[in-house]
Amino acid sequence: MDHARPHHDRSKARAVRGATRNDSSRRFNLPQTEADGDWLDDRDLIDGEPASLRTTVTIERPKTIISRNKSPDVPFDRSINPYRGCEHGCIYCFARPTHAFHDLSPGLDFETKLFAKPDAAALLRAELAKPGYACQPMAMGTNTDPYQPIEREWRVTRGVIEVLAECDHPLFITTKSDRVLRDLDLLEPMAKKGLAAVAVSVTSLVPKIAMTIEPRAPHPERRLTAVRRLADAGVPVYVNMAPVIPAITDSEVEAIVERAAEAGARGVSFIPVRLPYEVAPLFRAWLDEHFPDRAGKVMSIINSLRGGKDNDPNFFARMRGQGAWAELLRARFLIARRRFGIDRNGEKMQLRTDLFHPPRGAQGELF
Template sequence: MESGCGRTARRLAESTPAAESRRGRGATANPTGRFEPATREAFADGWELEDELPPLRTEVTLERARSIITRNDSPDIGFDRSINPYRGCEHGCVYCFARPNHAYAGLSPGLDFETKLFAKPDAALLLERELSARGYGARTIALGTATDPYQPIERRYRLTRGVLEVLARFRHPVGIVTKSDLVLRDLDILKPMAAEGLVKVALSVTTLDPDLARRMEPRAPRPEKRLAAIRTLAEAGVPVMVLVAPLIPGLNDHEIEAVLARAREAGASEAGGVLLRLPHELADLMRDWFSEHYPDRAGRTFSLLSEARGGKVYDATFGRRFTGTGAYADLLDQRMRVAMTRLGYPAERVRLRTDLFRVPVGVGGQYSLF
């Protein structure tokens, strides 16, 4: 009898490029997006050309957005506005909860998500306009909530830096989420902002195992570089949170204490963890990835995940989607809290200032009296 992972692997293989052509990518398949009217299905036509397929290249489309600040009213998220200068992410993290969003663009949440990217070149100009609007009230903006603002293409497009330059001029608070040491490039902006209580950085350290990281997050900096980035940021006076996320049952959950210890030693002052989330197509993508990389662990992973999700693969209920419920979820939470206390993580989190916000003189037709 064929296992669930076996059936998934066979089904997704219909839209999977040869292994050599997707070397250095995270997803192992490229299934049709859920909104498409037809699905792709490969078949053998007698021409064995797989070895001739070139490696998948990154394509970037410039997107002319009408606005840059996204609002949300989710009761279990600690911010009500965010900015994502890019759509899709070249880091290729196989577990990324944002993958299903690519289906809205008529693309696959699989390999398309990490190879067909969108950049918003007007991000800084749009932000300046929105912050200058009459009646705007400053609250912390989360930068990089869906896709990493410091993914590799940021070296070329520098959209994240442009956004930070605007926020610094307006003295607007920002929380950055990334798994890249490229954030250190912008220390000249971040250090003065941190001195005024206007910025903190959350760095994701999913695992300390470089081999596991390479398979899960093929184009993200290796774990040691992220820990070094935490140290450099902390030494510069920038508050740093370490994110042990996502916590994947049976794969990296045993590393909670070790990651928290290494991050605290490097200077992290806050910590958090999020249980693996598998909305929409992501569940099948993860099953296919397990079948290729860790077929012997898939059963335990999905069994524990189902236990923490009320018998389902994914539970989108507010208040439960990030942590899960039940004995396994409670154990993860307890381990996080005990380790943080033992390692001396402060009980209080850094609160960024909003009272310094000002529209600079001459911006948006507004002039200051001071």
Template sequence: MERRFEPPVDGRGAQSVSVPTRFGLATREADGDWRDYMEMLEGPPVKLRTSVVEEHPKTILTFNTSPDIGFDRSINAYRGCEHGCIYCFARPSHAYHDLSPGLDFETRLFAKPNAAQLLRATLAKAKYTPRPIAMGTNTDPYQPIESRYRITRSVLEVCLEARHPVTITTKSDRVLADLDLLTELAEHSLVAVAVSVTTFDPKLSGKLEPRAAAPAKRLAALGKLVEAGVPAHCSVAPVIPAITDEFMEEIVERAAALGVGSCGWIPLRLPHEVAPLFREWLSVHFPERGDKVMSIVRSIRGGRDNDPDFFTRMKPSGVWADLFRARFRLACKRAGLEKPNFELDCSQFRRPNVGGQLRLL
């Protein structure tokens, strides 16, 4: 059956609400829209209500045994993400809760205000063994609602108290709001921060990632992290063929000029519902090159929109993948950057007081 799209929704990553899901999710109606800094580029915003539901899970650490992910545990303080990045591989997680991976993912958010208390209880267990906790692996820990909830900050406070290592990945300069904690964690070799930069074109960024910080702000945040002595990594992610790959070399060059120690790149991934959402986005913003983009995507993913298999899902193959890989390697060599090597210290770990009081010694 031919799929019919609703008119595109300006100022959001998802262009409509009718994305099909694996679970037979009913089509929902749009309720308007609103913008952030894109107002100055494309006119005044139209308001959209964004709701936040507080949830109280019983655990906060998520463990994984994936052979191709560099961490075995993570914390996601929020579900859904206001940034609205059209390419976000976390979008399908909303479908498990009978919510749309499209606009619901961007506007119907969940916060976990008891995250710090749950983490404290977990770290206090006698059998707990410390390894770096990854934050920002599913949804951004510094998305706009963090300014109100401060859940990420409360988690970092527990990590500092317990001398527990933590890594952060974000697209927001809001990370600087916790620079005091990050600086102290860095003094004990307990933290590394990766800031993702996709493009230097603010208009393109506003279409790809409508509520993420402007590229210039992210770059400035990297510089301030470096100045504060916080190990900083620039992630060129995702690299979208024929859309953002032209910015790879410039991102690496400008990050290196700020003193950033390493850069990495991640090619576009389109799992489950992300593929039709991204195709729709292309049809709205780049109709003249949509077929070319998807052709290259399929060429690096074994002829599919997405490769979900362990060991290969993070390693694109083919001529185009080899080209991107060679370009990135050469850019890093010219900039004097090496492979990421953040050695975080687990030996300082001390079990926190379950009552929540800080140690005196």
């Protein structure tokens, strides 16, 4: 795959992408992966986006598909990421720096040069078949969105869910897309067994703001409709206001909690915006472009949340923030949850692990 970065017409790019630039990133000089042509979505065609910013998809062939973590402030120890990079283009995405591992920029490259893992289901089947595998809930959507637009064509996420459903393996999905409803035929029976739950991210109810911070994610009303349909189908569903951006989206806390309650969500949570590594300069440039009238105020509050810095990587603090603004935000969420009848945020979601069994024919496939 050619990693050269042609000149971009920024005036056109801003209309359909999140990042306003494509800064050079840390470079690891890793081997290039297998190119698979490019994929152009409907919005590219409608907006007449320049060819240099068309989305490309490259096949990635990892040896394993389950990622492990030992972070004490993350409620899962394993996850699957069907894709690398994300076309939703959320400017705040903490996964942007991971594109450095492919010698690509966390800016526009992260949104336009995507990687798909078509062998994910087969790899998962092999890992679940290992004699020593100990079942715990699997998370999806912890890095990049499993229901970003290319899932429509590649269906990697669906393939993974099919394997998990076959094995009665618990699954928790986080997404900001109503495309999750396309797999309701799998999730509904899993939920009836206590094996599936979904969190839908809703950061703003104002279309103009939502399209600015998450330019290619579905409209917030479509996400809330997905919450209602999941709830009606018996799938435990939660709403996550992640992230809350000071002086831009924090005024919507009460409205989002109210709409989540009306849609049938079991809980509502939040995370203050995080700006690790290269995300901070991208976010600052985005503020200067889209919110020049309040850029200084936004960063001042973020710095107060993060101990005087753009980011605080310490466990627990990174998810909660510190200081008066963070405490006020927590208090507002607590009051809103009580007011609208979603006062179960401290209630831990329980997914069953005792039903798990290896894939059918697993031993025969291993030898």
